[in-house]
Amino acid sequence: MVEEFFEWLESFYAMKGKLQTAVIYALNQKVELLRFLEDENLGTSNNIAEQAIRPIAIGRQNYLFSTSMKGATANAMAYTIIETAKVNAINRKQVI
Known part of the structure; x- marks a missing residue:
């Protein structure tokens, strides 16, 4: 489901503004955002x-x-x- 979200996000086009900033941030942080799925010792909250x-x-x-x-x-x-x-x-x- 997370992979599908990122696939959708990569096809998403936001012209400008806060939505574009959020999309770019999420895409730039994909590796870090997915890391908790690979390591069960990591939590989703800080x-x-x-x-x-x-x-x-x-x-x-x-x-x-x-x-x-x-x-x-x-x-x-x-x-x-x-x-x-x-x-x-x-x-x-x-x-x-």
Whole structure:
């Protein structure tokens, strides 16, 4: 079915605009788009990777609003500690 889709796509002619951009993109990425069908270890979604980098992107956006170098350093340390705890599955509250 996927091969039939690409055959149809290759015969498709879009004059211009977003549809043409999408068709050209799909055709240029055919090998990569089909790779998941050849290797059962590959998934069709990259949600895990997207979720892993989301805190970094949010942190990067928040750093723009740091008013001093000390504030930016404190934000970086806090995000580092939080993300390290997540990676190591530390999800407990401790009373100091």
